[in-house]
Amino acid sequence: MSNEAGASNAVSASQNIYDTAEFFQGYIKLDRQVLGLDGAPEWPQLRAMLPNIQESQILDLGCGMGWFARWAKQQGAAHILGLDLSQNMLDRAVELTNMDNIEYQRADLNQLNLAPGKYDLVFSSLAFHYLVNLKGLFAEIQQALKPGGKLVFSIEHPIFTGPTRGGIISDAEGRLIWPLDAYHREGLRHRNWFVDGVEKQHHTLGTYINTLFQSGFELTDFVEWCPTEDDLKKFPGWEKEFIRPTFLLMGAIKKCS
Numbered sequence: 001m002s003n004e005a006g007a008s009n010a011v012s013a014s015q016n017i018y019d020t021a022e023f024f025q026g027y028i029k030l031d032r033q034v035l036g037l038d039g040a041p042e043w044p045q046l047r048a049m050l051p052n053i054q055e056s057q058i059l060d061l062g063c064g065m066g067w068f069a070r071w072a073k074q075q076g077a078a079h080i081l082g083l084d085l086s087q088n089m090l091d092r093a094v095e096l097t098n099m100d101n102i103e104y105q106r107a108d109l110n111q112l113n114l115a116p117g118k119y120d121l122v123f124s125s126l127a128f129h130y131l132v133n134l135k136g137l138f139a140e141i142q143q144a145l146k147p148g149g150k151l152v153f154s155i156e157h158p159i160f161t162g163p164t165r166g167g168i169i170s171d172a173e174g175r176l177i178w179p180l181d182a183y184h185r186e187g188l189r190h191r192n193w194f195v196d197g198v199e200k201q202h203h204t205l206g207t208y209i210n211t212l213f214q215s216g217f218e219l220t221d222f223v224e225w226c227p228t229e230d231d232l233k234k235f236p237g238w239e240k241e242f243i244r245p246t247f248l249l250m251g252a253i254k255k256c257s
Contacts, residue, residue: 014085014108014109014110014130014131014132015130015198015199016085016086017195017198017199018085018086018088018089019085019086019087019088020195022195023195023198024086024088026195028092032067033064033065036065036067036071037067037068037071040125041225041227041231041234041235041238042154042225042247042249045223045225045249046125046152046154046249049152049220049221049223049249049251050121050123050150050152051120051121051150053072053075053076053077053120053121054075054076054077055076055077055078056072056077056078056119056120056121057077057078057079057118057119057120057121057146058072058077058079058080058081058119058120058121058122058123059080059081059083059114059118059119059121059122059123059141059144060072060080060081060082060083060123060124061083061109061112061122061123061124061127061128061141061153062083062084062085062109062124062125062126062127062128062130063082063083063084063089063090063093063104064084064086064089064093064125065089065092065093065096066082066092066093066094066096066097066102066104068082068123068125069082069093069097069102069104070096070097070099070102072123073099073101073102077101078101079101079102079103080101080102080103081103081104081105082102082103082104082105083104083105083106083107083109083112084104084106084107085106085107085108085109087106090104090105090106109127109128109130109131109137110131110132110133110136110137112136112137112140113140114140114141114143114144115144116143116144117143117144117145117146117147118144118146119144119145119146119149120145120146120149120150121149121150121151121152122141122144122145122149122150122151122152122153123151123152123153124151124152124153124154125153125154126154126155126156126247127153127155128153128155129155129156129161129200129201129202129203130199130200130201131201132201134203134207134208134211135211135214135215138151138211138212138214138215138217139215139216141215142215142216142217142254145254146254147254147256148253148254148256149253149254150220150251150252150253150254151212151217151250151251151252151253151254152221152249152250152251153249153250153251154225154247154248154249154250155208155247155248155250156200156246156247156248157224157225157244157245157246157247157248158183158202158203158204158205158208158248159178159180159183159244159245160244160245160246160247161189161200161201161202161203162180162181162182162183162202162204163178163179163180163181163182163189164181164182164189165179165181166189166191168240168243168244176240176243177243178243178244180244182202183204184204185202186201186202186203186204186207187201187202188200188201188202189201189202205248208248208250212250212252216254216255217252217253217254217255218252218253218254218255219250219251219252220251220252220253221249221250221251221252222248222249222250222251223248223249223250224245224247224248225241225245225246225247225248225249226241226242226245227239227241
């Protein structure tokens, strides 16, 4: 197996919570892991941002169990490389994948070293909010894309990652509120999600957008995801999205020099 990522098997600078048994056993029971893309309610809008991927070279950052990689191959992509820090996720991806021209490698997305000018599309689902080095990440993605190539990604919305403590609360009048107490203080946030002490990195909207611009991208898509009425029929728990957004979906094209 070639090592296109450059960081595969290196000492990680990132928390690898997905390789802890208790967390992983909880995580794989989520709808988006049991049902794949059909269990991710934001997927239809994210999919609409994608370019034509026929015969494309695709890089999937934070590929998890390979749901997007397999979908992309079914749509006619020429080759997909999926990178993930978690060996548990990669092992499950290999187990579920029975297709040619899909490759998985272990890599820390904080420490990427990608081949230049290789990819038509770089895709990422819910991975970048774990990363410290956005500037380095976007610069590395930009140089790895072909001219006019596209980056499409989803993250936890900065309003969702911003509080020092997560959680909807009720005020004295019974209104449900998302307390946003430290939005402009970027950096590490700890969350209790399946286990205590899950590490995420909070960046503001301005940081994401300006870092894309500074890295040589043109913003093409920007969706603060909210459920439709049909979504609410299938996922009634998503009513809380009207209190605060969970997901931000973005697309950007590499500027041609």
